[in-house]
Amino acid sequence: PNQNEKKKQWALTDFDLGRPLGKGKFGNVYLAREKESHYVVALKVLFKSQILDSEIEHQVRREVEIQCRLRHPNILRMYGYFHDEKRIYLILEYAKHGALYKLLKERGRFDEKTAAIYVRDLTKALIYCHTKKVIHRDVKPENLLIGHNFELKIADFGWSVHSPSSRRMTLCGTLDYLSPEMIEGKPHTYAVDIWSLGVLCYELLVGLPPFDAKDSHQTYRKIRYVIIKYPDFVSEKAKDLMGKLLVINPEQRLPLTHVLQHPWIIENAPEGVHPPICNTEQK
Ligand SMILES: CC(=O)NC[C@@H]1CCN(c2c(Cl)cnc3[nH]c(-c4cn(C)nc4C)nc23)C1
Numbered sequence: 001p002n003q004n005e006k007k008k009q010w011a012l013t014d015f016d017l018g019r020p021l022g023k024g025k026f027g028n029v030y031l032a033r034e035k036e037s038h039y040v041v042a043l044k045v046l047f048k049s050q051i052l053d054s055e056i057e058h059q060v061r062r063e064v065e066i067q068c069r070l071r072h073p074n075i076l077r078m079y080g081y082f083h084d085e086k087r088i089y090l091i092l093e094y095a096k097h098g099a100l101y102k103l104l105k106e107r108g109r110f111d112e113k114t115a116a117i118y119v120r121d122l123t124k125a126l127i128y129c130h131t132k133k134v135i136h137r138d139v140k141p142e143n144l145l146i147g148h149n150f151e152l153k154i155a156d157f158g159w160s161v162h163s164p165s166s167r168r169m170t171l172c173g174t175l176d177y178l179s180p181e182m183i184e185g186k187p188h189t190y191a192v193d194i195w196s197l198g199v200l201c202y203e204l205l206v207g208l209p210p211f212d213a214k215d216s217h218q219t220y221r222k223i224r225y226v227i228i229k230y231p232d233f234v235s236e237k238a239k240d241l242m243g244k245l246l247v248i249n250p251e252q253r254l255p256l257t258h259v260l261q262h263p264w265i266i267e268n269a270p271e272g273v274h275p276p277i278c279n280t281e282q283k
Pocket residue numbers: 021022023029042044092093094095096097098099142145155
């Protein structure tokens with residue numbers, strides 16, 4: 001949609017609704033098509049009752065204001081929003097190949113070139129977020145979607161905040177991606193996204209998160225003391241990069257701009273190389 005779309009007051013009658021794409025705690029995401037342009041979008045429907053009950057209204061408001069402002073090829077666009085008496089509707093970009101975690105589950109793990117391309121693109125998206133003073137805070141495969149050219153798109157800014165923030169959020173979902181300072185409720189900065197980038201890199205290469213454990217106390221302990229085992233198929237250069245991201249002290253983590261210059265990225269994800277159209281396309 002072009003620039004003046006956002007001034008337009010959208011309504012549900014502007015869309016033909018398609019199949020549900022995913023079901024969330026606060027509502028569902030539907031495939032939808034704008035009637036006039038036939039533009040396909042993802043329509044995220046949130047119930048006001050659920051939002052008011054769980055006092056996450058500020059989180060939803062923040063997700064909207066942040067994601068509407070961000071324009072980057074590796075960040076899922078939010079084109080606008082509207083509401084009726086019961087629901088809030090977020091008009092989001094439709095990512096043709098769905099959530100990265102499904103691709104990862106199907107493949108088990110990615111080869112070094114594919115993993116490095118996703119890490120490179122995620123790094124670029126995070127650099128862009130940080131220049132806009134936004135910390136994502138919830139970088140994990142479930143929140144990463146795959147576009148029609150198999151490019152990565154960060155979605156779900158529900159947890160993002162303006163930096164620096166020490167707001168205590170009820171931590172729901174997996175601990176695997178949380179940084180030591182976030183677990184300890186210490187004030188956290190952009191560096192939490194650098195930590196999660198290291199966790200994601202490991203999970204793309206190995207198929208499991210680095211601090212995976214049978215219970216949350218074990219995960220907590222592994223995160224705090226950075227207890228990681230690298231399978232022997234992980235290359236030295238990949239281990240070197242992860243070793244520079246998964247550092248307890250946030251100030252000592254490799255800055256995102258240096259990630260793009262790291263030998264593992266330079267060798268496996270040179271500029272201009274994009275994810276191979278993987279075989280699911282040819283099926
Ligand atoms: C846990 C989970 O499914 N998270 C994904 C959210 C639900 C759908 N959302 C989508 C959003 Cl917000 C945007 N685009 C999507 N595309 C898909 C999708 C495409 N395929 C082939 N399968 C799916 C699924 N889903 C979305 C985000």
